[in-house]
Amino acid sequence: MPTPSRYWREIPQRYRLEAQKCKNCGVVLFPPRLICPECKSRDFEDTKLAEKGKVLTYTIIRVPPHQFVDQAPFAVGIMELDDGVKLTGQIVDCDFEDLKIGLRVKIEFRKIFEEGGSGILCYGYKFVPDM
Amino acid sequence: MRDVAVIGVGITKWGELWEKSLRDIFVETALLALDDAGIDRIESMYVGCMSSGLFVGQEHIASLLADYLGQTPVPSARVETACASGGLALRLGYMEVASGMSDVVLVGGVEKMTDVNGYEATYALGSAADQEYEGYHGITFPGLYALIARAHMEKYGTTREQMALVAVKNHKNGAKNPLAQFPFEITVDSVLNSVMVADPLRILDCSPITDGAASVIICPVEMARKMKKPVIKVIGSGHATDMIALNQRKDMTWLEATYQAGRQAYDMADKRPEDIDLLEVHDCFTIAEICVIEALGMVEKGQGGKAVEDELTYIEGKIPVNPSGGLKAKGHPVGATGVAQVIEIVKQLSGDAGERQLKDPRIGMTQNMGGSGGSTVVHIFERE
Numbered sequence: 001m002p003t004p005s006r007y008w009r010e011i012p013q014r015y016r017l018e019a020q021k022c023k024n025c026g027v028v029l030f031p032p033r034l035i036c037p038e039c040k041s042r043d044f045e046d047t048k049l050a051e052k053g054k055v056l057t058y059t060i061i062r063v064p065p066h067q068f069v070d071q072a073p074f075a076v077g078i079m080e081l082d083d084g085v086k087l088t089g090q091i092v093d094c095d096f097e098d099l100k101i102g103l104r105v106k107i108e109f110r111k112i113f114e115e116g117g118s119g120i121l122c123y124g125y126k127f128v129p130d131m
Numbered sequence: 132m133r134d135v136a137v138i139g140v141g142i143t144k145w146g147e148l149w150e151k152s153l154r155d156i157f158v159e160t161a162l163l164a165l166d167d168a169g170i171d172r173i174e175s176m177y178v179g180c181m182s183s184g185l186f187v188g189q190e191h192i193a194s195l196l197a198d199y200l201g202q203t204p205v206p207s208a209r210v211e212t213a214c215a216s217g218g219l220a221l222r223l224g225y226m227e228v229a230s231g232m233s234d235v236v237l238v239g240g241v242e243k244m245t246d247v248n249g250y251e252a253t254y255a256l257g258s259a260a261d262q263e264y265e266g267y268h269g270i271t272f273p274g275l276y277a278l279i280a281r282a283h284m285e286k287y288g289t290t291r292e293q294m295a296l297v298a299v300k301n302h303k304n305g306a307k308n309p310l311a312q313f314p315f316e317i318t319v320d321s322v323l324n325s326v327m328v329a330d331p332l333r334i335l336d337c338s339p340i341t342d343g344a345a346s347v348i349i350c351p352v353e354m355a356r357k358m359k360k361p362v363i364k365v366i367g368s369g370h371a372t373d374m375i376a377l378n379q380r381k382d383m384t385w386l387e388a389t390y391q392a393g394r395q396a397y398d399m400a401d402k403r404p405e406d407i408d409l410l411e412v413h414d415c416f417t418i419a420e421i422c423v424i425e426a427l428g429m430v431e432k433g434q435g436g437k438a439v440e441d442e443l444t445y446i447e448g449k450i451p452v453n454p455s456g457g458l459k460a461k462g463h464p465v466g467a468t469g470v471a472q473v474i475e476i477v478k479q480l481s482g483d484a485g486e487r488q489l490k491d492p493r494i495g496m497t498q499n500m501g502g503s504g505g506s507t508v509v510h511i512f513e514r515e
Contacts, residue, residue, distance in 0.1 A: 010263055031264060037374070057285070057383060059277035060330040061269055065257060066250040068269040076270050078278055078378045088378045089268050101285050112267060124267065 007120055014124035017049040017107065019085065030085045052130055053081035055103040060096055067113040075099055079127055093128040106130040132229040135365045136355035137347050137512070139168025140474040145343035145462040146312045153187050153243035154199045157344040161200050161239055164346035169358070173348070174233040176200075176207045177224045179216030179240035180466035183209075185255035187246050196239070213259035214415060216240060217345070217469025218499030218508030222368050225510075228349050235354075240467035241344040252340050256465070259502040261376040273337055275377050275503040276416035277329035283384045283418060284331070287433030291331055295322035296439045297417035298335050298459050304446060305456020307487040312341050312462030336417040341462030345470035347477070352515075361481045366494075367402065367511030369395030375505040384433075388507040389426035389498060396496070396509040397428075404428040407511070408492035409479055410450070411472035413500035414457040420444075423498055424452060427509070446489060454479060454487050469499035469508060480514040 010031075012018040019030040024041035030049055035042050058077035061068070068074065075091040077099075091099060092110065105127040112124045141163025148156060157178065165171060176197060184190045197207035210220040217240030224238040244252055257266050260275060270278075283289045299319055305311040317335060325335040355362045371391035374380050380387070397403060404427060412427070414420035421435030429450050430438045438444050444452035455461050455475035458468060476495035478484040493514050500507045 014267075057278045057282040059274050059281060059332075060327075061271060061274050062326075062330075063253075063271065063273070063328050064269055065253055065266070065271060071269065074269060076268060076274055076278075078383065086378045088265050088270060088376065101281070113269070122267070 004120065007122065015109065017051070017125065019047050019049050020044040021047045028083045028085050030087060049085055049107070050081040050083035051107045053079045053105060055091065055099070055101055055105060056080050056086065057101060058091060058099050067115065071113070077127065079105055090126045091128070092126050098129070104130040133231060134352035135225050135228045135349050136352045137363045137365070137473065137477050138350050138355050138358060139164045139166070139170070139348035140477050141165070141167060141346040142310060142471055142474050143344070144310045145341050145464060147245050148342040149245065151342065153183060153189065153192070153241060154195055156243065156342060157196050157239060157241040157346070158199050160344040160346040161237060164237065164348050168348040170235060170348065173202060173205055173235050173237045175205055175227060176202065176237040176239065177210050177220040178207070179210045179218070179220035179469055181211060181213050181216050181242060182255045182258065183243070185247070185258065186252070187243050212506045213501030214413065214463070214465040215469055215499045215501035215506045215508050216466040217471070218497065218510065219370065219469070221347070221470065221473055221510060222370055222508055224349055225365050225368055228351060235348065235350045237346060237348055238470060239344060239346040240470035242464035242466040243342050244340045244464060245342050265376050265378070271329060273332050273416065274329040276418055277332045278377060279383055279422065279503070280331055280418040283422065286384055287436070289421065289436035291323065292319060293436030293440050294336060294417040294421065295319045297414060297420045298322050300439060300445055301414060301453050301457035301459040304454050304487055305460025307485070308456045308461060311456045311460050312339060313460045314456070332416060332418070338415045338458035338463035341464040343462055343464035343467045343471070345467045345474055347470060347473055362515040363477050363480050364513050364515060365510060366513045367396035367400030367509070369393060369399070369509040371395065371507055373505050375502060377503045384422065386422050386426040386500070386504045386507065388504055389423055389500060389509070392507040392509040393427045393498070396511050400511040400513070402494065402511060406494055407450070407496045408494050409454060409476070409489055410452050410496045410498065411455060411475050412452055412457070412498040413468070414453060414459050415463060415500070417459070419500070420452060420457070423500070424450070427496070427498060446487060451489055454484065454489060469497070472497040472499060473510065476512050480512060
């Protein structure tokens with residue numbers, strides 16, 4: 001359960017897809033880090049995630065964490081974006097039988113879950129088929 | 132460094148132990164281990180425990196457990212690296228004895244998981260993944276291993292039936308382990324028709340929620356030689372990490388931390404995969420055992436599924452894996468699992484494994500893994 005400050009801190013990534021590019025080796029990192037895991041450089045420039053990519057693997061969650069009970073079953077996958085970044089997210093607006101490895105997807109801004117009746121509405125990125 | 136041996140083991144029946152608290156289940160096994168070693172005093176203790184805070188609302192169990200074991204003021208430390216906490220406790224205890232700092236050290240592991248409901252247990256286990264970039268999107272632990280399974284099936288042609296056979300094989304072994312949580316056999320059909328948890332993994336692909344503990348006593352090998360029992364030496368120890376989030380790894384089907392920890396342990400022991408007579412590995416999900424035996428070099432990359440289909444990993448096979456029943460049948464009280472693996476190897480190497488005893492094994496290996504593979508601890512043991 002995110003407290004307001006914990007939630008707010010991640011907004012640049014979850015809402016605006018802010019990433020960083022290593023000035024030494026060129027790898028795009030998401031989320032941002034203080035040191036490049038590839039070349040150990042600490043020199044970065046700001047960039048934004050590519051908004052399109054493909055599904056590398058996926059599953060359908062049928063026994064969900066409690067904040068996601070009203071959404072189950074739902075699909076989650078690991079996507080590789082066109083800039084090489086790999087990230088985890090839900091795949092929505094897609095029938096389960098149409099899910100497949102290699103499916104082209106794009107990022108959309110969606111509600112992820114609600115913190116009960118009076119808590120924070122938590123938003124972020126999800127993936128939809130890129131027709 | 133000094134050579135180190137295991138001189139006592141203690142483990143009790145695992146399961147849903149409603150009547151027992153965390154401190155009870157740990158102290159029971161620690162007393163059994165002390166009795167087995169024939170001692171009443173230790174110089175130090177390490178206890179693996181993933182999440183006593185989330186499971187029972189109790190931190191500072193290092194003090195609690197030393198206290199209730201009647202051993203204060205000995206130094207005591209709780210060790211945490213998710214589901215590999217028990218294996219890491221052994222490594223730290225090993226380092227303390229090998230360095231000469233202490234002679235007699237107790238290494239334990241404990242997890243009391245049924246004092247919370249299923250959602251809370253799922254949440255606690257989920258905290259071993261990247262909470263901000265995996266958990267936030269609704270992924271669960273079965274879900275993470277399902278992502279690995281799907282990728283492994285796509286890349287290597289691993290089949291749904293091969294994964295089911297891992298569970299069938301481990302239950303066949305577990306049926307001969309009276310301390311297992313689920314000591315009975317299951318069939319491929321029952322796995323393939325069990326409730327879907329996270330496609331393609333079903334409930335019988337998953338290790339259970341378990342209350343349990345395990346303890347061992349270690350000391351310098353010279354001291355162990357004075358006892359009238361087989362001397363089981365720790366001859367290799369390896370520990371490695373990988374990116375915590377599965378999505379950050381270059382190849383989702385490959386357990387790099389397991390490969391690295393295995394390599395360290397093989398180098399230290401001057402052994403190769405073909406020298407190992409049996410293994411206890413971290414089959415938290417059926418696909419995990421398949422990936423682990425590949426990363427430890429027991430089979431070629433991508434051949435882990437075929438290995439179980441060809442019965443190589445059965446007790447009668449060339450590479451027996453999880454004769455105890457594994458996490459699947461024995462149960463998986465996360466912090467205790469790594470220590471219980473050690474106990475099975477010690478029992479097998481000592482010829483003390485009852486109905487599931489292998490024919491005269493000399494060298495055994497344990498592999499204990501945290502999260503979706505972000506931490507791994509490997510040990511190799513040899514009977515003198």
